[in-house]
Amino acid sequence: MTTIVMTGATSGIGEIAARKMATVPGNRLILGARGRAPRGLNAYRLDLASLDSVRSFADAVGEQAPEIDALVLNAGLSRTDADGRTADGFETTFAVNHLGHYLLLRLLLARLTDGGVVVLTTSGTHNPAERTLLPPPRHADARLLAHPDQDPDLDREPRTAGGRAYASSKLCTVLTARALAAQPEAQARRLTVVAYDPGPTPGTGLVREAPLPVRAGWWLLGSPLRRIVPRFNSRAAAGRALAELALGTARPPAGHVHAALRRDRLTWPAPSDLALRDDLMTKLWHDSAALVGLPTHSR
């Protein structure tokens, strides 16, 4: 049996991936969701905005599965400001997209089987060279991202601050993937680690908090009209690639951690310059551990 633990399977790219993986005989999916699981699948309660909820979910996984073959950290949200705070006191986008997943990864790491797979969903918005519509990250300082009021360079315009918080959280995702891949424990157990950027994939729930015209355009472009913008990916291709990475039917070339879906095809480009900085990678790992109350080493 192949056991896959996954977040973000209730809609969009993740739901398509989960359904695909569930159809493979011998696969067992353990989903974490804050709402109801998609029809035919089961989920345990998980709200990534709460560190307590992450710990409870990790306990539930432990009771169900002593060993995990694949961990898919796909959940994510984008907001129109950086004003939200979780019950733990952290900026919401950073907390959900990075910190909650970081804690879950740390709590489940010891359960990953030899040769197991970890996929973390990132975004091209982390990379200024991609020239996306969002403002690119300025840094990956976990303390400032968790507490933006302390950031002297915090954007005044709410939407810019929200967009940068999203892009920064996705920079943290790539840095976390690189940090994990560099851990002696991950190397000893031959883990495959991938930071997966599904690329621009309209028609998902990602812009649910955006103004109506943006939501309408997003849904419209999620239809066959998508073909008028060739750089947009289809949800089917984005979900399929996520499932293939999780199941190991698509594998990174040696030395690669960052995957990007472009024109419905999986590519393996270098991530941004900031994402390649080892000093940022190590500091983020340590600062994130401190924020979630864990020691800085991997167990």
Ligand SMILES: NC(=O)c1ccc[n+]([C@@H]2O[C@H](COP(=O)([O-])OP(=O)(O)OC[C@H]3O[C@@H](n4cnc5c(N)ncnc54)[C@H](OP(=O)(O)O)[C@@H]3O)[C@@H](O)[C@H]2O)c1
């Ligand atoms: N679509 C794109 O163009 C694009 C591009 C690059 C990267 N991505 C990334 O791809 C991933 C999937 O996004 P999507 O486009 O498929 O959007 P989506 O349809 O909104 O899916 C997001 C998923 O994350 C879950 N989630 C959000 N907040 C959560 C929380 N607090 N606790 C637990 N789960 C939570 C959602 O669950 P609920 O049902 O409970 O809300 C949903 O299952 C995200 O990480 C996103 O950042 C998307």
